[in-house]
Amino acid sequence: MSNTPVVELRNVTKKIKGKPIVQHLSFSVQRGEVYGFLGPNGSGKTTTIRMIVGLSSITEGQILVEGHDITKSRSQAMAHVGAIVENPEMYGYMTGMQNLIHFSRMASTPISKERIMKIVELVELTHAIKQKVKTYSLGMRQRLGIAQALLHSPSILILDEPTNGLDPSGIRQLRDHLRYLAKQENISILVSSHLLSEIELMCDRALVIQEGKFIDEISIHNQPEEAANALSVEFEVDQAAAATAVLQDWQAKTGDHGKVTIMAEKSEIPRLVSLLVAQDISIYQIHIKTESLEDRFLALTKGGTQS
């Protein structure tokens, strides 16, 4: 497979009535990865996704899908995109199957009945596919939405806040489904959310935006390793002041209730314990505070706006 990103945004800006909603955004989604798009509500995620799928115009910049500029070669670019923008809206007065046939007819290459049935099985809707969609639960609609987005074997699946309105078990199912699909169908997935916990569970990498601007790009599975050399360790002792003095080389800070927080490597902890014990300081508890992604996200977005 080639190294060209599946989706690439180059310095993309969107203004609505002169007001900038998305500003100078650049990022790319690589083949086979699950890429998160994280930001508080109103930060411009949906607006960005609308531009990628061609629902709204791009004020400045360029978007490429499989190397095709979406404004210049829209048809080629869209042939590789499968998406659900916001809610999975389908034709309620038709059956699930009729909906899928409808969308399969819109693909640039013909889609066989077998392919449709395979996808239906993949999203576990075989039992309900002959029912009218208006009888479906939200979770079923969500899965039908994913089915229509996958019919034409896209190289990128774009899901805008797919967990909205789902209960925790629905969310878990969806997450497992996406991971499974990413493997089975060998596609990249771009998934937006305002909840870090979801992004953390689903994604390999994530882009963080706020007020339409790039804040950071984080690598989720590398997180524990990155933090390995700079652990924050919390000791609970009987004499906090004395312990702070002993550990001052490790940037010790005194907290409430006999707590002392230091920065140290994991391998140093036994030595630190010996030092404290040597000074007759009793240790009740040692706690390694891995800086959670949540903390980083909150720090990055300065506590978030109204998420």
Added chain:
Amino acid sequence: MIFLRLVQNEIMKINSKRQSILFFSLLAGLVLITAIIIKAYISDLALVMNYLQFTMLTITIFGFLITLFGLILGAQIVTDEYKDGTIKQLLIRPSSRVSILFSKYLSVLIMITAAYFFLFVWSSLLGFIFFGAGEGLASAEKIPLLEEIGNLTFTVVFQFYLTELPSLFFLATLSFFTATIFKRSALALSVAIIAYFSGKVIGGLSQNYWWGEYIVFNHLPLYAYSDSVVIQRFSSPAYPELGLSFSIIILVLYFAIMLGSSALVFSKRDVA
């Protein structure tokens, strides 16, 4: 051809909606009831009527239902997608927005034509069963119009149906255009219905001014140019000296402007 598949989709959607099934059942039922009433209660008429006259009668009575159906389709085919949010699902596909819009437009015209065809075939069938294919009114008085109605031929009746289409296509296009531009089906339907009822009056008034000859309503009754008294429907061309081809050019212009601006607006607009 992907465009034909788009049309196929639109027709599938129209026919899956309850209102379409309801409309065709209603039309079929009303024609049947009309036949029964004539046969049972208006025996004088039943005796002298044949299937062609019955078919002429049903379009005269129920033509407005098809008009209404066409205007509703034109008003809803785009706005319903916005209302249901499915417009997003349509516009993220390889097909261009213009081809999606025109597949919808073409589907409306096809459904209107199909409705007329349905009325024609169903009326002829019931007419044949109830009144047969006999002489009909042919023996009636020798008044020119009655004579022609009496001597109706299949071709004349068929042409009568066909010549209903241009005005209806125009009104449906007006409805479709208004709905696409303003995304309001109620507004579109109102505009088209007002045009339907006041078109003749507006046309008549405009004839007092020089620009009257550019008003579409003065050219819409293309049947006025027909030689057949029946097909003319008692009307004559508003500007006989300008001729049929001028009327057609005016119509084409109006259609082109409405469709062109619909396509322009639809393809440029951001979808929220």
